[in-house]
Amino acid sequence: MNRWFEAKGENSDVVISSRVRLARNLTKYNFSHKLKNKDAKQMVDDTLMKFEKMSEFENYNSYNFENLDQFQKIAMLERHVISPFLTNQSIAAGLVSPDENISIMLNEEDHIRIQAFVAGSDMETAYKNADIIDDSLSNVVEYAYNSKYGYLTTCPSNVGTGMRASYMLHLPALSGTNKLNGLAAEIGRFGLTIRCIYGEGTRGLGDIYQISNQVTLGFSESEIIDNLSNIVYQIVQQERTARRQYISRKRVSAEDVVYRSYGVLKYSRKISIKDAMALLSELRMGLEQGLLKVTAKHGFTIYSIMIGIQPANLQLIAERELTEEEIDIERAKFIRENLPLIQ
Structure with a gap:
């Protein structure tokens, strides 16, 4: 079975992937950074056991940091299966789909992080896949939720939907003409941020960048996706124009x-x-x-x-x-x- 990064999707000349990440916490425990090791282990072990018993995940691979060495953890990070934050946790576990397009992390910055990848520009499918998993998990655990504020999360910027949506883009033409600094300032006005996937500075390794929403409170999932997708579509067109101009001249x-x-x-x-x-x-x-x-x-x-x-x-x-x-x-x-x- 091909993994998501071994496939191509819509607008794949520029857009490598669409990703939705959902942050969820459990009512039974303090936030992750307030958990003592004993409680963190209990939360991870109990929650993982519940998830492993669910029929939806019978083909998923489970992992526990107790059984992984540092190279295995970093390799999962390199494949985007887990996050940098989770890599630094001593107590963590999770589930991964066979094609690695779905990942469930336990004891991340929040108790549960669900992420869904789709190759190319297809944020609707990424959200649908994450939402299906979210609904399934809510049947066996109790989420921390407030009728006024929405899902309660460790970071205030995630309160509300608890959703971060992001596109991974290949932008060699724009980064090669030093247009990304101005672009970063421009998209910031719309509540978005851009960062290098590999390396730091104005031009990351491989010219791979991630554009995502910064705020979730006060916006619905569809509003976040529409805002992000509209801006990214304009960036895709700018990148294509810059490529054509470069090739036509040289x-x-x-x-x-x-x-x-x-x-x-x-x-x-x-x-x-x-x-x-x-x-x-x-x-x-x-x-x-x-x-x-x-x-x-x-x-x-x-x-x-x-x-x-x-x-x-x-x-x-x-x-x-x-x-x-x-x-x-x-x-x-x-x-x-x-x-x-x-x-």
Whole structure:
């Protein structure tokens, strides 16, 4: 079964994924940051046991941090199965669907975090999938809910629907022309925020960015999704325009960059994460713009390679701890083995 990041969806030339995350807390316990270890363990163990007994999750994989080493946790983070916050928790557990598009985290910033991914721009389906899970869980646990304020959450900005919606975008043209700083200020006026997925600064590794809502109180789920989707659609059009303008002015140079990127990726024996992400970003744009064509491979996407070359996932494949140089060697090998041939 293909995982969500091994598939393409609507507007996938720019939009990598749509994600909905729901924050929920239980009436029986204090918020996670106020839980003592004994209570946190009881909350995690009891809740996980209830969820594992539900027929809806009979095909899901469950995990408990008691049984995972640090590399396994980080590898799950690299695949977006769990959050950075959960990675730093000593007591945590959860459930993951076979294609990893649905994840339920226990003892995150809130007691329960539900997240649903869909490839491409399809926020409605992401929300529908998360909502179905949310309704199922509410049958076996009691959520902390106030008739005036909505779902009660650790962070005040999540109170209300408890929903954060986000799109993951590939924006090489906009980031390459230094337009993202102005864009960040502009979308902030609409209650949205933009951040790098990999790395920090104005231009993240691989030119991958996440745009999400900041406030949930006072807005319905549909209002949050509509506002976010309308803004993201405009950004998608801006990125496409910037790509077309670049190629129309410098087509030969653009083709040269793409073919060089492919050559380095296909034949390198050692490559750093910084260089690999930059080259994969250039290759992804070239493929999406038709500057280069490759033989179709089942489940192949550039983003699946970007995830696969992250350090912890490479060490899981190797089944041992690797030195920094060995990671660079394994990264080059992974790319060679997974990059399709030019048509």
